Amino acid sequence: MKHTLKKGLLFFLIILLLFIARPAFFLLNTYYNDKHNTSTTRQGYINDASRLNETKVEEIPLKKDSAEMIQQIIELIKQAGKENKKISIAGARHSMGGHTLTAAGIMLNMSNLNFMKLDSTGDILTVGAGALWSQVIPFLDKQGKSVLVMQSNNSFSVGGSVSVNCHGWQVNSPPIAATVESFRLIDAKGQLLNCSRTENAALFSLALGGYGLFGVIADVNLRVTDNKMYKISSKKILSKDYRSAFDAFVGKEKNGMAYGRINVTKQNFMEEAIITKFTLIDSKTIKPLEAGSFQKLRRTVFRGSAKSDYGKKLRWSAEKFSSKIIQGKTFSRNQLQNEGVEVFENTQPGYTDILHEYFILKDNLSKFIEGTRKIIPAAKVDLLNITVRNVKADTDVYLAYANEEVFGFVMLFNQATDSLAEKEMILVTQQLIDLAINCKGKYYLPYRLHATKDQMIKAYPNAKDFFILKKNYDPQELFQNKFYQKYK
Ligand SMILES: Cc1cc2nc3c(=O)[nH]c(=O)nc-3n(C[C@H](O)[C@H](O)[C@H](O)COP(=O)(O)OP(=O)(O)OC[C@H]3O[C@@H](n4cnc5c(N)ncnc54)[C@H](O)[C@@H]3O)c2cc1C
The missing domain is CATH 3.30.70.2520 (Alpha-Beta Plaits)
Known part of the structure; x- marks a missing residue:
């Protein structure tokens, strides 16, 4: 009887060990083989989150002070217009189809434009387009506030998020555009324009979800909510x-x-x-x-x-x-x-x-x-x-x-x-x-550019007009990226 019990216990332990050993070994192996810091992008080239878009671009260092940076971008746009150079705009570069890149063009890295200010009602956050949600959330948290609509992760910039019109887990809610009260946009002429549902309304609707093709969004007035x-x-x-x-x-x-x-x-x-x-x-x-x-x-x-x-x-x-x-x-x-x-x-x-x-x-x-x-x-x-x-x-x-x-x-x-x-x-x-x-x-649309042009038009029947409007606002096609180059 004692012998059978011992055998049973041993059998149970072996089964338990087998049950635990395989996943434990598998996870340890995964952990030790998980690589870190593997960027292979060559000097002078920039890639996006796809790791498949390495592109040679000119990256001009931008000023740290927000007002100075906006002025610098205005000058840059005017100069690029004169020299017929092309400009692409980059937030955190988590799009995957070269939406932030144009070969031999200037890439504006918006990350320095990251100021934040909550208005006296606590309902509207004015935020520089280069700010990441990982900067916005701790700022709002201190004031008992929170973002209304964003992606499921915090790694993205506000400018990139409104330019693709992101959405997240926020249920029964439209995408982020519904939470945008207004923004300031530097257009192809270098003008700083207020855009809202009542002022420059057409540009408001085109630049939100507009993939950086209508100008540089400098800052955004976002409706926020209570942190609960x-x-x-x-x-x-x-x-x-x-x-x-x-x-x-x-x-x-x-x-x-x-x-x-x-x-x-x-x-x-x-x-x-x-x-x-x-x-x-x-x-x-x-x-x-x-x-x-x-x-x-x-x-x-x-x-x-x-x-x-x-x-x-x-x-x-x-x-x-x-x-x-x-x-x-x-x-x-x-x-x-x-x-x-x-x-x-x-x-x-x-x-x-x-x-x-x-x-x-x-x-x-x-x-x-x-x-x-x-x-x-x-x-x-x-x-x-x-x-x-x-x-x-x-x-x-x-x-x-x-x-x-x-x-x-x-x-x-x-x-x-x-x-x-x-x-x-x-x-x-x-x-x-x-x-x-x-x-x-x-x-x-922010992912790989694998859709055929025909598929794009079938999925987005108003894309043709979208590209016509882009040319109306930007006849020199100053604002460019690989997405535009493929589907225009
Ligand atoms: C791992 C991962 C998870 C994701 N999860 C979600 C999700 O949950 N929900 C969702 O909706 N999307 C999701 N996305 C897509 C993501 O929202 C977009 O790729 C978004 O653009 C990322 O923000 P970004 O700052 O990296 O933008 P970028 O990739 O830098 O830019 C995207 C576009 O916006 C333009 N742009 C950027 N800044 C400005 C500006 N200041 N003015 C004008 N144009 C500008 C760029 O030119 C470009 O065309 C995910 C992507 C990844 C890689």
């Missing part, structure tokens, strides 16, 4: 039921946040999803802003899913597990919005992470999911992640991606930087864009 506490809860669902599950679980949640994650393991590709929501709670105590928790572990689990189906399964199990143990925990709005992309971004030489996003009408979610389930497994691509976000109709931006309520499917792929991998990615991107168009949807 939120309670997390989540629900596991079948992805095919996304729409009804979202309506039942999140519904018309006001001022809340929510996102969905879809399983991308080979065996159960896109079958399950987890919807996570953050509900506004009535709490007088606001937790202070602190460094994010378990960042190294979370990064290791995430990076382990690149090029490994085992890693993807492990990550999905970890996500399901953590979604259970985290239920009911509370976070401040600023804490939720204050995480950088370094928590997950690729640093491995020879590889890059490439984002896609498709905006799909509510009624067509199942059709899009079904189509994606056929396209991606048939392609030689490594899909790491799909998150789903809800975006309400945008009535402010000319080149809008959300003319009515849509759900954004954000897909993150890990890709080798060689030409074979690029060809495969072009193919799959074009298939996904066709699928999105068939679902009466659109694709997001």
Whole structure:
């Protein structure tokens, strides 16, 4: 009897060890092989987040003082006009299609223009376009305030964010343009113009989501909100039921946040999803802003899913597990919005992470999911992640991606930087864009320029007029980038 017990215990310990040993070894291996500081950009060249756009540009050092920098940009624009030089504008360069670059042109690095001022009502933040959300959030936090709409990470500049008209997890909300009261724009003549819904209204609508083609946004008046506490809860669902599950679980949640994650393991590709929501709670105590928790572990689990189906399964199990143990925990709005992309971004030489996003009408979610389930497994691509976000109709931006309520499917792929991998990615991107168009949807423009011109016009029928208007405002085509050069 004693002998059998011992054997049973030994067997149990071996199983336990095997159960723990494989993931532990896998994660340790990922951790030790995770590279840091791998920039290979040559001197005099600049790249963007794709790592596939190395371009020789002229970068002129810009003044640190905001007023002086604005004056310097005005002079630069006038001079470039005379010399027929081209100008591109760069925030944090997280766009991926050379949107901040034009070969042999001048690149304006906006990062010094980062002043911030909250008005006496506390509702409007005036912010230099080069400021990053990672600078804005701590500034607002000290004053009990928070950003209304931004991306899911804090690594982006305000100018870059309004110029792509970003959106995030803020549920039942239009993209960021809805929170912009006004901005100052330096146009192709070097004039500093106030743009709002009532002053230079056409430029307001064109420059928001205008990819730097109508001038340099110097500073922005952004509506902000109170920093409040939120309670997390989540629900596991079948992805095919996304729409009804979202309506039942999140519904018309006001001022809340929510996102969905879809399983991308080979065996159960896109079958399950987890919807996570953050509900506004009535709490007088606001937790202070602190460094994010378990960042190294979370990064290791995430990076382990690149090029490994085992890693993807492990990550999905970890996500399901953590979604259970985290239920009911509370976070401040600023804490939720204050995480950088370094928590997950690729640093491995020879590889890059490439984002896609498709905006799909509510009624067509199942059709899009079904189509994606056929396209991606048939392609030689490594899909790491799909998150789903809800975006309400945008009535402010000319080149809008959300003319009515849509759900954004954000897909993150890990890709080798060689030409074979690029060809495969072009193919799959074009298939996904066709699928999105068939679902009466659109694709997001700040990423790779893989859409054909025909696809762009189908997805954005007013793009032709957008480019005509660009030439009206900027006849010399002073403001340029690779996106414009491809689609104009
Ligand atoms: C890892 C990752 C996660 C992302 N997550 C999200 C997300 O959750 N939601 C979302 O909507 N998007 C997301 N994006 C896309 C992101 O919002 C855009 O790429 C955004 O432009 C990044 O800001 P940036 O400061 O890096 O802009 P940049 O890449 O520097 O610039 C983007 C465009 O804006 C123009 N621009 C920049 N500053 C100015 C200015 N001052 N005046 C005029 N034009 C200007 C540039 O010329 C360019 O055309 C993500 C991208 C990455 C890489």
